[in-house]
Amino acid sequence: GAVVSQHPSRVICKSGTSVKIECRSLDFQATTMFWYRQFPKQSLMLMATSNEGSKATYEQGVEKDKFLINHASLTLSTLTVTSAHPEDSSFYICSARAWQGANSPLHFGNGTRLTVT
Amino acid sequence: AQKITQTQPGMFVQEKEAVTLDCTYDTSDPSYGLFWYKQPSSGEMIFLIYQGSYDQQNATEGRYSLNFQKARKSANLVISASQLGDSAMYFCAMREDRGAQKLVFGQGTRLTINP
Numbered sequence A: 001g002a003v004v005s006q007h008p009s010r011v012i013c014k015s016g017t018s019v020k021i022e023c024r025s026l027d028f029q030a031t032t033m034f035w036y037r038q039f040p041k042q043s044l045m046l047m048a049t050s051n052e053g054s055k056a057t058y059e060q061g062v063e064k065d066k067f068l069i070n071h072a073s074l075t076l077s078t079l080t081v082t083s084a085h086p087e088d089s090s091f092y093i094c095s096a097r098a099w100q101g102a103n104s105p106l107h108f109g110n111g112t113r114l115t116v117t
Numbered sequence B: 001a002q003k004i005t006q007t008q009p010g011m012f013v014q015e016k017e018a019v020t021l022d023c024t025y026d027t028s029d030p031s032y033g034l035f036w037y038k039q040p041s042s043g044e045m046i047f048l049i050y051q052g053s054y055d056q057q058n059a060t061e062g063r064y065s066l067n068f069q070k071a072r073k074s075a076n077l078v079i080s081a082s083q084l085g086d087s088a089m090y091f092c093a094m095r096e097d098r099g100a101q102k103l104v105f106g107q108g109t110r111l112t113i114n115p
Helices: none
Strands: A004-007 A010-013 A019-025 A032-038 A044-051 A067-073 A076-081 A090-097 A106-108 A112-116 B003-005 B010-014 B019-021 B024-026 B032-039 B046-052 B064-069 B074-079 B088-096 B103-105 B109-114
Touching (some): A010 A019, A032 A076, B003 B088, B010 B019, B019 B109, B024 B074, B032 B064, B046 B074
Antiparallel strands (some): A019 A076, A032 A090, A067 A076, B032 B046, B032 B088, B088 B103
């Protein structure tokens, strides 16, 4: 159980275009989802916390107008990279908790590798 | 602010040997959780083991165990009888139980198992 599906797995886009990444919890409801970014050979950096029915909470230094997050339902959060540039090329990965207990791990999607040309 | 440190960028171990991956943390919250994840080259994040700050015993999950030393603020992962398939990046992470409950990751350790 506790499956998180992320789509697409890979995307190549031209500079200036926008890209939408979907994150779905398949067998549980998630009021909160987390979006991370990972550069090659580096750790996961939290970008924002996506809250169902309300605005996302962004980490310091993350441009909210560039990385639009929408959490329209209890099973779907989307991250849109607007006006993408080559420096936005990265691995984006979403996650959610299946339950609220202290010992509940984050379940991750398989990630999206974005390449901006 | 919470902080996680993994000081071993890379580890090389012979197959079937045990390996310890180091992790230290810093937090002012008395209630927190520590997690270890494995990330193979394919990129997915695989949850391995959890240790709560109030747990009296070290967590174990199959070949994985967590050497939790609260006074030293360390939570080292021990993998027994290593296998070739254990080669991957390993991340230690911490979540404070108060506030936003964000999961913060360490820098990671790349483990390579040699045949």
